Amino acid sequence: MLKGFVDYNVxxxxxxxxxxxxxxxxxxxxxRALQSAAQQGKRLxxxxxxxxxxxxxxxxxxxxxxxxxxxxxxxxxxxxxxGLMISDPCFSNSLRxxxxxxxxxxxxxxxxxxxxxxxxxxxxxxxxxRTWEITSDAMAVWFAWLVRCNLTLILTNVDGVYRDGxxxxxxxxxxxxxxxxxxxxxxxxxxxCTPAFLVEHGLNCxxxxxxxxxxxxxxxxxxxxxxxxxxxxxxxx
Numbered sequence: 195m196l197k198g199f200v201d202y203n204v205x206x207x208x209x210x211x212x213x214x215x216x217x218x219x220x221x222x223x224x225x226r227a228l229q230s231a232a233q234q235g236k237r238l239x240x241x242x243x244x245x246x247x248x249x250x251x252x253x254x255x256x257x258x259x260x261x262x263x264x265x266x267x268x269x270x271x272x273x274x275x276x277g278l279m280i281s282d283p284c285f286s287n288s289l290r291x292x293x294x295x296x297x298x299x300x301x302x303x304x305x306x307x308x309x310x311x312x313x314x315x316x317x318x319x320x321x322x323x324r325t326w327e328i329t330s331d332a333m334a335v336w337f338a339w340l341v342r343c344n345l346t347l348i349l350t351n352v353d354g355v356y357r358d359g360x361x362x363x364x365x366x367x368x369x370x371x372x373x374x375x376x377x378x379x380x381x382x383x384x385x386x387c388t389p390a391f392l393v394e395h396g397l398n399c400x401x402x403x404x405x406x407x408x409x410x411x412x413x414x415x416x417x418x419x420x421x422x423x424x425x426x427x428x429x430x431x
Contacts, residue, residue, distance in 0.1 A: 202299055204343040205237045206414060209334035210309075211350045211404055212245020212276045220405045222285050224349065227407030228307055229288040231414040237302045238414075239341060240289065240309040241334040242276035244269050252326075262324030270313035273330055277309045295341065310337065332387035339395050344428060346397065347413070348384055349404030354423030355383050369419075373399070373427035383423070392427030399425040 195201040208228065214221045228238060244251070251268045254260070260268070281291040290301050292308045293315070301308040312333065321336060322328055331348055338346045352361055355376065360366040373392035380386050383401050392399055402409050402422040409420035 200295075200299065202239075202295070202302070202341045202343075203237055204239050204302070204338075204341050205345070207239045207241060207334055207338035207341070207343050207346045209331060209346060209348045210240050210242050210276070210280060211348070212243035212248060212272075212330075213351045214349065214404045215245045215276065215279065217405065221280065223407045224404045224410070225280055225285045225289060227410040229286050230411060232288055232305060232307045234415045236414050238307050239298060239302075239337065239343065240277070240280075240307060241312060241330065241337050242273050242280065242309060243330040244272035245276040245279075247272035247275050265326070266322070266324040267313070267317070270316045273333075274311040274313050277311045281309045298341070312337070327385065328387045329385040331384040332391055335388055335391050335395075335397055335399060338397060339391070344397055346399045347410070348388075348399060348401045349410070350383055350401065351403065351405065352383050352401075353403045353421055354401045355379075355425075368423050369421075370424045370426065373397075373425050376425055384425075389425065389427070392425060396428035398428050401425065 214224055232238060248269050251265055251272060255265050277291050281289040289307045289309050291311055292298050292301055293311050298308040316322060322333065335346045355368045355371055357366040357368060373389040377389035377393060400413060400422050402420060409422060412418040412420040
């Protein structure tokens with residue numbers, strides 16, 4: 195730790211895909227897996243995706259296009275809504291919605307899981323362009339970089355990355371890929387902005403199907419490589 199600088203000591207940043215809200219029980223199981231990892235001493239930061247609210251914004255924009263700043267701000271607040279919902283006691287008492295890094299640090303020190311409602315920091319720091327090209331995937335790895343965390347888990351509704359987008363073909367499944375290779379594939383299981391950022395900053399990422407919480411536990415607690423795609427941007431896995 196550098197003298198004079200806060201060490202947040204985050205073990206992993208977790209992008210909680212908003213698509214997981216479509217299955218209430220699966221969502222609850224995923225939350226429990228994160229809670230269990232925290233109970234085992236893992237310090238996690240959760241970045242929520244936009245979920246159903248974000249989908250509505252995109253559908254409206256496709257029919258009657260908004261100015262870029264409108265969809266940028268609306269989608270950031272959609273992430274807030276997902277974060278608030280998964281932090282509700284109906285899912286877990288160990289997830290806490292927070293808005294600042296100071297709140298994050300205190301929450302981690304209490305052994306709980308901070309869920310960042312990101313719109314406040316997104317608007318204040320202004321790191322993202324007003325474009326549909328960047329999604330909460332790339333935003334999650336940016337927040338990982340911000341708190342100096344080398345590893346991001348992107349929880350989505352597919353098992354990982356498949357060559358040529360053939361998600362129904364096991365022969366096309368990639369258990370590991372470099373971020374540079376993934377960048378050449380364009381939009382896959384993650385947006386096209388994510389792998390380029392991983393390369394630029396030497397960060398690593400796992401893409402996992404959030405409907406299988408045992409895979410989260412295997413990776414974070416047991417140290418076992420789960421079914422999923424490891425995206426190598428840095429030197430260490």
